[in-house]
């Protein structure tokens with residue numbers, strides 16, 4: 189298969205590109221390197237196009253995994269967010285239509301906002317920031333495109349992804365990564381009062397798995413991609429203490445954000461039934477594997 193991975197220098201995209209190359213596919217990465225990290229692609233032997241989603245690569249490709257996006261959720265420049273995320277996606281879809289390629293693309297649990305958990309695909313989205321809004325609009329665009337072209341276009345609503353390759357994301361890296369760095373530096377992990385906020389943390393290999401499964405179905409739907417379990421920030425510190433053989437108590441700080449998801453938790457019923465998605469790692473397994481990889 190000839191496969192295009194947009195955003196392939198980023199966290200999820202690079203893990204996906206490497207996994208696909210391992211399966212002997214002919215993989216091309218397209219990334220404008222606005223946020224990704226070349227270090228993620230040092231072991232990648234396929235083609236890398238340093239351009240944005242408004243520049244058409246030489247096709248055709250059989251599958252496009254579209255991961256490119258502004259992922260800084262605090263960007264408030266609506267014009268920038270919409271042009272990059274929505275119009276960039278529309279451009280990618282126009283190539284897919286010409287190539288008759290199937291599309292698997294990254295939406296986000298940010299479309300849910302503060303909806304009561306567990307979050308289910310059939311409920312009405314309620315994004316709290318323009319990042320989540322751009323993903324919601326992309327879902328509308330994808331649905332219409334699928335209806336018009338009849339081509340598969342599967343959206344994946346990732347929850348909080350963690351794993352090797354997220355270092356460049358700084359304060360947008362997972363809490364697991366950020367808290368581990370503080371503890372490794374000998375500091376108490378700083379978390380928002382009182383550490384009981386919960387996240388559905390999903391291990392990167394499970395996200396790669398969901399993408400591979402999504403490339404096998406002919407649907408225009410969206411699917412949750414999480415672990416199906418909500419874990420508190422206190423539980424993250426506890427898991428890190430276990431693998432790092434430390435005994436840090438969290439230091440609680442006030443939460444400065446107005447827009448904050450207090451509890452995310454994916455309902456995986458549809459993903460398991462339709463995609464055949466089955467997450468393998470809970471928090472403890474994922475944190476153990478992450479730490480063992482030397483990337484945490």
Ligand SMILES: NC(=O)c1ccc[n+]([C@@H]2O[C@H](COP(=O)([O-])OP(=O)(O)OC[C@H]3O[C@@H](n4cnc5c(N)ncnc54)[C@H](O)[C@@H]3O)[C@@H](O)[C@H]2O)c1
Pocket residue numbers: 194195196197198199200201218219220221222223224225239240241242254255256257258259272276294295296297298345346347348349350357
């Ligand atoms: N990591 C998570 O927890 C998470 C959660 C929900 C959704 N997502 C979505 O998953 C996808 C991948 O996220 P990530 O965590 O790997 O983020 P990332 O920032 O590491 O990767 C995004 C990549 O896209 C590139 N990019 C941005 N705009 C581009 C454009 N117009 N053209 C070409 N390249 C462009 C960046 O340079 C970067 O390499 C994104 O669509 C993101 O919204 C991620």
